[in-house]
Amino acid sequence: MDQRAEPPSGVRLLVLLNPGRMSRHWLLGIARGAERMGILAGTLELGPIWQAVQQAGSQHSRVREQAGEHLKAFCLHERVTHVLSYTHNGVFDFGMSPDPATGQPAGLFASLGIEHILLWSDHPNWASDGIATTEPVRTLLNHPRHHHFVKSAVAAEEIRTVLGWANVRAMDMGEDMLMICPDDHALALEPMHDATIIMGDAAPIPERLHPFLAEDDPDVSAMMRAMLAGTLEGCARVVEPWGLDAAMAERCRGLCEAMCAARIGQPMTPFWELCNGLGSEHTETIAMVRADPQRWYTLMHALHALTGWRRFFWPAWLGRRANLGVYGSPGSRMGLADMDEGAWVQNKAMASVYARGACAININAAHDEAGMTHKPFQIASAGVAPVHHATPGLEDAFTPGEECIIWTNGPELLDAVRRLRADRALRRRMGERARERCIRDHTWEHRLSVMLEACARPAAASAFA
Structure with missing residues (x-):
C-alpha cells in the first residue's frame, strides 16, 4: 500500500x-x-x-x-x-x-x-x-x-x-473520465452509423410483438397488453411451487393482474411503488409475498416480462428506419446486422465504438426501473451525444435537450437520431456538455x-x- x-x-x-x-x-x-x-x-x-x-x-x-x-x-x-x-x-x-x-x-x-x-x-x-x-x-x-x-x-x-x-x-x-476519453479522430470523421448501441445481451423480439415492428408509432400500452398473458402465465409458474391454498393462490393471481394493470397505466412507475399504491384489497397478499425475499424477487422477475421487451424491441424498430450499429453482441438476434462479429466491446474501445455513430442509444434493462446504470456515464465520457430511453432519475443527472435527449416512444427516438445526424454542431455540443457534466458531477471521486x-x-x- x-x-x-x-x-x-x-x-x-x-x-x-x-x-x-x-x-x-x-x-x-x-x-x-x-x-x-x-x-x-x-x-x-x-x-x-x-x-x-x-x-x-x-x-x-x-x-x-x-x-x-x-x-x-x-x-x-x-x-x-x-x-x-x-x-x-x-x-x-x-x-x-x-x-x-x-x-x-x-x-x-x-x-x-x-x-x-x-x-x-x-x-x-x-x-x-x-x-x-x-x-x-x-x-x-x-x-x-x-x-x-x-x-x-x-x-x-x-x-x-x-x-x-x-x-x-x-x-x-x-465513470473514470481518464479511462474512457473521447476519440477525437473518430469524432472528426463522418459517422459510420446514424446511431450506435453497445449491449451485451441482444435477444430476439417476442413473436407477439413482431407486427408492431412495421408500425411507425407503436403503441407502448398495446405492446404491454400483448405481453400480458405470457407475463401472468410466468407469474403462475412462479407461485405454483409455493404450495398455497386455493384462496391465497387466487389472491396472488389477483395481485399480479392488478400490478400489471397499474404498470400498463403508468409504464414509467416501478413495480414497488405501484404495489404500495394498490390499497387494502391486496394488503394481506403483499405481506405474504414480501415476508419471503425469494418469493418476492422471483415474482418480480416474472412481472418484468411485461416490459423486458423494450430493451430489444426499440433497437430492432429503429434499425429498420435508420442505420443503427449494434455492438457487444450479435445484432442478428434482433434481425439486424452483426458488427465486429458481435464481439464484446472492451472498455478501452468503448469511446471509439460509440463515436462510430452520430449519437449513442441507451435503454435500461427491465429490472433497472429507476436510477442510473453505468451506460449513460460511459456514453457521456466518450463525448458522444446521448439518446436515452426515459428512466426516473435520468433528468437529475443530465439536463434534457442540452446534455442528452430523452425519449419515450418510437417517433421521439427516430426524430432525435435524425436531428443529431443532420446537425454536426448540435451533436458535438451535446456530447461535449455531457462529458463536462460527468467531470463536474459523476466521477468515481x-x-x-x-x-x-x-x-x-x-x-x-x-x-x-
Whole structure:
C-alpha cells in the first residue's frame, strides 16, 4: 500500500478486485479515483484466492482460513479503515469470525471493525443465484459495518423492507473520465452509423410483438397488453411451487393482474411503488409475498416480462428506419446486422465504438426501473451525444435537450437520431456538455465521497484508530 502521509480524513481503503469485465472496470476506476483524492488506497486480487480455494479440494476450508489469517495481518499492519467490494465479495471468502461486540459470526472485515462498502449494480437477488436472499447470508449482510449501495431510492426502500438491511442507500453509478476519453479522430470523421448501441445481451423480439415492428408509432400500452398473458402465465409458474391454498393462490393471481394493470397505466412507475399504491384489497397478499425475499424477487422477475421487451424491441424498430450499429453482441438476434462479429466491446474501445455513430442509444434493462446504470456515464465520457430511453432519475443527472435527449416512444427516438445526424454542431455540443457534466458531477471521486460519508462510523472509530 502507498506509504504517503495520510490525508486529514484518515481513510485507508482496500479495494477488492474480482475477475470480470464491467465490475472490475468500476472497481479499478474507484481505486484510481481514491488515489487522485489523496486517499491511501490499495487493491487485492480475489481471483487467485478463489482459485486456490477451489483447487484445494477437501482442504478448501483450511486454505480459506489461511488466506483470512494473512489478510487479517495485512489489515492490522496497514491499519485499513474501509474495504470496498462488488456485491458481497469479501464477506464470506475468508471464513467467519466472532464479532467482538456481539459474539455472533461476522465476516472478516466486520469482525475487525472495518467499514465494508458493498457496491451492487443491481438488486442483490441476482448475484450468486440469489444467495443474499437466503439465511444465514441475509442476516450476515445486515451487519452494521456493511454499507450497501444500489442505483435508486426505490430499490433501496425495497431492499430495506424485503431483506431487512438497515444500511442501504441510493447512488448512481459513475465513470473514470481518464479511462474512457473521447476519440477525437473518430469524432472528426463522418459517422459510420446514424446511431450506435453497445449491449451485451441482444435477444430476439417476442413473436407477439413482431407486427408492431412495421408500425411507425407503436403503441407502448398495446405492446404491454400483448405481453400480458405470457407475463401472468410466468407469474403462475412462479407461485405454483409455493404450495398455497386455493384462496391465497387466487389472491396472488389477483395481485399480479392488478400490478400489471397499474404498470400498463403508468409504464414509467416501478413495480414497488405501484404495489404500495394498490390499497387494502391486496394488503394481506403483499405481506405474504414480501415476508419471503425469494418469493418476492422471483415474482418480480416474472412481472418484468411485461416490459423486458423494450430493451430489444426499440433497437430492432429503429434499425429498420435508420442505420443503427449494434455492438457487444450479435445484432442478428434482433434481425439486424452483426458488427465486429458481435464481439464484446472492451472498455478501452468503448469511446471509439460509440463515436462510430452520430449519437449513442441507451435503454435500461427491465429490472433497472429507476436510477442510473453505468451506460449513460460511459456514453457521456466518450463525448458522444446521448439518446436515452426515459428512466426516473435520468433528468437529475443530465439536463434534457442540452446534455442528452430523452425519449419515450418510437417517433421521439427516430426524430432525435435524425436531428443529431443532420446537425454536426448540435451533436458535438451535446456530447461535449455531457462529458463536462460527468467531470463536474459523476466521477468515481464524487461517488466515493458519497460512500465514505455515508458509512455509519467514521474511520477514527475503527479498531485501528
